[in-house]
Amino acid sequence: MRAPTRSGKILVYALMALVMIFFLGPILWFILLAFRHPSDAYNLPPEFIFEPDLGNFITTFVDPGNNAIQLVNSVVVSTGATLLSLPFALSAAYALSRFAMRGKEFIMNWYISLLIAPPIVFVIPYFILMSWIGWAGSYQAMILTLQTLAIPFSVWLLKSFMDEVPLDLEEAAWVDGANRFAAFYRIIIPLALPGIIVTSMFTFVFSWNNVLFPLVLSKQSTTTLPVGTISFFASTGIYWGHLAATAVVAMLPPMLIFLVLGRYVVRGLTFGAVKG
Amino acid sequence: MKFRIRLPYLLLAPSIIVLLALILYPLGFALRNSFWFWNLQTSPMPLYHSGLDNYRMVFQVTPFTEALKNTVLLAGIGVFAQFWFGMGIALLLYTHLRGMGLFRALLIMPTTLAPVVAGFLFRYLLEPKGGVLTWLLQGIGFPVPPQGFLGNANTALFTIGVVDTWQWTPFFAIVLYAGLLSISEEVLEAALVDGATRWRLFWSISLPLLRPIAAFLVMIRFMQLFNSFDLVYVLTSGGPGTASRTLSFNLYREGLVNYNIGLTAAMTWLVAIIVSIIINLYLFFIYRKREW
Numbered sequence: 001m002r003a004p005t006r007s008g009k010i011l012v013y014a015l016m017a018l019v020m021i022f023f024l025g026p027i028l029w030f031i032l033l034a035f036r037h038p039s040d041a042y043n044l045p046p047e048f049i050f051e052p053d054l055g056n057f058i059t060t061f062v063d064p065g066n067n068a069i070q071l072v073n074s075v076v077v078s079t080g081a082t083l084l085s086l087p088f089a090l091s092a093a094y095a096l097s098r099f100a101m102r103g104k105e106f107i108m109n110w111y112i113s114l115l116i117a118p119p120i121v122f123v124i125p126y127f128i129l130m131s132w133i134g135w136a137g138s139y140q141a142m143i144l145t146l147q148t149l150a151i152p153f154s155v156w157l158l159k160s161f162m163d164e165v166p167l168d169l170e171e172a173a174w175v176d177g178a179n180r181f182a183a184f185y186r187i188i189i190p191l192a193l194p195g196i197i198v199t200s201m202f203t204f205v206f207s208w209n210n211v212l213f214p215l216v217l218s219k220q221s222t223t224t225l226p227v228g229t230i231s232f233f234a235s236t237g238i239y240w241g242h243l244a245a246t247a248v249v250a251m252l253p254p255m256l257i258f259l260v261l262g263r264y265v266v267r268g269l270t271f272g273a274v275k276g
Numbered sequence: 277m278k279f280r281i282r283l284p285y286l287l288l289a290p291s292i293i294v295l296l297a298l299i300l301y302p303l304g305f306a307l308r309n310s311f312w313f314w315n316l317q318t319s320p321m322p323l324y325h326s327g328l329d330n331y332r333m334v335f336q337v338t339p340f341t342e343a344l345k346n347t348v349l350l351a352g353i354g355v356f357a358q359f360w361f362g363m364g365i366a367l368l369l370y371t372h373l374r375g376m377g378l379f380r381a382l383l384i385m386p387t388t389l390a391p392v393v394a395g396f397l398f399r400y401l402l403e404p405k406g407g408v409l410t411w412l413l414q415g416i417g418f419p420v421p422p423q424g425f426l427g428n429a430n431t432a433l434f435t436i437g438v439v440d441t442w443q444w445t446p447f448f449a450i451v452l453y454a455g456l457l458s459i460s461e462e463v464l465e466a467a468l469v470d471g472a473t474r475w476r477l478f479w480s481i482s483l484p485l486l487r488p489i490a491a492f493l494v495m496i497r498f499m500q501l502f503n504s505f506d507l508v509y510v511l512t513s514g515g516p517g518t519a520s521r522t523l524s525f526n527l528y529r530e531g532l533v534n535y536n537i538g539l540t541a542a543m544t545w546l547v548a549i550i551v552s553i554i555i556n557l558y559l560f561f562i563y564r565k566r567e568w
Contacts, residue, residue, distance in 0.1 A: 125541075265384055
């Protein structure tokens, strides 16, 4: 495309600066809140320069550190949900990527309809079921029910990565005498490995950020960090400092993963439908 | 030969069986309970058969129609705003000026946040006393309601939409930008040579070519916003009164605050029917001809 004129460039940069202030400003302001002394949370006019105070992090994660266990829980639940979804998603994605079959489009749409269905519809019956079978408040209750999102998402994204592994390579392996399973393990898995890792990282983030399932299905000792932030809502007011400290820790892993994923972000957020 | 035909279905089976079990159980459970009177606070088991009472009660006891109206308004207006703001930012990125790569990588940060965290960010900024955004808006003479934007019945729902738009506009921006990149430059250059203005180029070439991507994004986001619970929970809890109550929050209130399981089950089915009508209409009109 033709390069913009000088004044056009200035206009674009000015607009972009406004855009960045609007979208990043609130996040930065909240990170600063986590380092403020609790009594300074409402100081106006806003103070940008102040002596950072680690008190909020110490109270929430070290002493008494009630939120430290929630960090562990978040890792357990998100990792568990990701690992459990992989075998189901890998085989389904392979089938959808490699075979011509009747009803393929219907099946793909069926998976996506689960991703856009209202989870609250499922979660209330789960809440009762889990207490009946003695899984109330357990990790496995959260990990299992998160599959309603993790499996359909991973199937879509993995299929888009497997579609890119050339069929020729697989066929060459069959000619060499490998059966389908051997070809799957020796050709598809290694070549689709970057895709599998990207998919796992996204599944991890989406499970990490999910609040509804742990909010309803966890108990105090198994709840996750994003749910933990809600507990600072007290009837006497909001403990902004503590809340911000836990929220900042909760937001770091997804942010870092998105930065690492870079060019795959578009693909992940659109379940593989847009290559980016 | 027979094995080869069956193999793909065998491979699909485990995921489909797990998912069906995870969906059909709650829906079946809810269907049965929707015809029973059952409040968890009074009994661990359904008490008596109550016919269609629960379905009637959904409209009489809970603000169901108001919640439906709020939900549709929130999702419709929110997605419309996100799409066009996102498109504007995508066009800024498309100028390919120096630094746009970095902007794009940082821009997506709001979308990475858990919706509850996004909610807290704005609750802090919008505090009626001490919130920086409230302070700034008052400073430029903008009429801020005395209870704050989240505490005022006229602005609460709109403010939830603004926060969701803040969080998801970057998503539209970077995906639409990826879509713009996939449009062949030769076509655009040819149209420019033929004397088309940039404005015309965008409306007559770029936008129609983005249609499949746009349709997909709008569907996903419309439904996510339609279902949104976390943000409503943190920002307003459906309040003040029921001014910003959405369908998801209405279900949560009846099910997990009032523990009225029978009534919740009836509402679950009403919501499931509404959602499947929306999804199927959408798939029918937009995706009839699309191959995945």
